[in-house]
Amino acid sequence: xxxxxxxxxxxxxxxxxxxxxxxxxxxxxxxxxxxxxxxxxxxxxxxxxxxxxxxxxxxxxxxxxxxxxxxxxxxxxxxxxxxxxxxxxxxxxxxxxxxxxxxxxxxxxxxxxxxxxxxxxxxxxxxxxxxxxxxxxxxxxxxxxxxxxxxxxxxxxxxxxxxxxxxxxxxxxxxxxxxxxxxxxxxxxxxxxxxxxxxxxxxxxxxxxxxxxxxxxxxxxxxxxxxxxxxxxxxxxxxxxxxxxxxxxxxxxxxxxxxxxxxxxxxxxxxxxxxxxxxxxxxxxxx
Numbered sequence: 001x002x003x004x005x006x007x008x009x010x011x012x013x014x015x016x017x018x019x020x021x022x023x024x025x026x027x028x029x030x031x032x033x034x035x036x037x038x039x040x041x042x043x044x045x046x047x048x049x050x051x052x053x054x055x056x057x058x059x060x061x062x063x064x065x066x067x068x069x070x071x072x073x074x075x076x077x078x079x080x081x082x083x084x085x086x087x088x089x090x091x092x093x094x095x096x097x098x099x100x101x102x103x104x105x106x107x108x109x110x111x112x113x114x115x116x117x118x119x120x121x122x123x124x125x126x127x128x129x130x131x132x133x134x135x136x137x138x139x140x141x142x143x144x145x146x147x148x149x150x151x152x153x154x155x156x157x158x159x160x161x162x163x164x165x166x167x168x169x170x171x172x173x174x175x176x177x178x179x180x181x182x183x184x185x186x187x188x189x190x191x192x193x194x195x196x197x198x199x200x201x202x203x204x205x206x207x208x209x210x211x212x213x214x215x216x217x218x219x220x221x222x223x224x225x226x227x228x229x230x231x232x233x234x235x236x237x238x239x240x241x242x243x244x245x246x247x248x249x250x251x252x253x254x255x256x257x258x259x260x261x262x263x264x265x266x267x268x269x270x271x272x273x274x275x276x277x278x279x280x281x282x283x284x285x286x287x
Contacts, residue, residue, distance in 0.1 A: 006061030011075035013067025143182030148174035
């Protein structure tokens with residue numbers, strides 16, 4: 001893809017350092033006659049039905065997410081199903097999604113304009129929420145879809161099927177359905193496994209399950225997963241990549257399948273996945 005032939009999108013975290021770097025990048029692009037658009041991240045949506053999801057212009061050839069993993073996830077949501085690669089630029093700590101540090105941004109952009117880069121497809125999930133048989137929300141997630149119960153000392157009973165076969169009813173504080181990319185996010189904190197992003201899998205990880213034998217489960221990413229609450233319970237939310245949410249009841253049906261539209265991450269040299277993993281998790285040892 002000829003990156004310079006289309007507009008470049010800048011998706012910018014709401015902080016001064018990221019905004020300052022974005023201004024530098026805008027001037028750099030102007031000097032090279034490359035058009036661009038800029039967008040600052042917006043706060044998470046507690047109720048996704050209250051605001052329409054804004055979509056990126058279809059003529060973008062590259063999205064640069066300046067911030068961190070949260071900014072990258074937000075940028076991926078902004079791109080929707082568009083086949084537009086994303087370069088993640090991190091500030092501060094090492095991120096799993098952000099490919100380069102901010103001090104390497106312009107070297108990376110020079111390489112990208114010369115075509116010296118690769119893209120890696122990351123699986124996303126399509127999450128469809130129905131009520132009375134009618135689709136009310138359809139979202140694509142890169143990390144995870146999470147059912148969580150905010151009520152004090154109340155367990156959710158989450159009836160779960162895989163490929164129309166009953167699996168179990170999770171009695172837990174919640175349930176995470178994650179991609180391999182999301183395995184190192186909330187899923188990891190809930191005791192889930194680390195899954196390499198090239199493994200075609202989906203993870204089901206209960207959050208503080210009442211039954212201790214309810215352990216995280218890995219299923220093929222060709223699986224069709226269905227969830228619903230078996231009975232009314234407190235304040236239950238379905239969240240999408242931690243970027244948007246929806247209050248759900250026993251009247252909602254959640255269907256989760258692999259999305260046909262992966263996220264394409266730009267790689268420009270950078271570290272190997274295992275290097276990032278070891279750094280982020282502070283693993284020691286080695287030669």
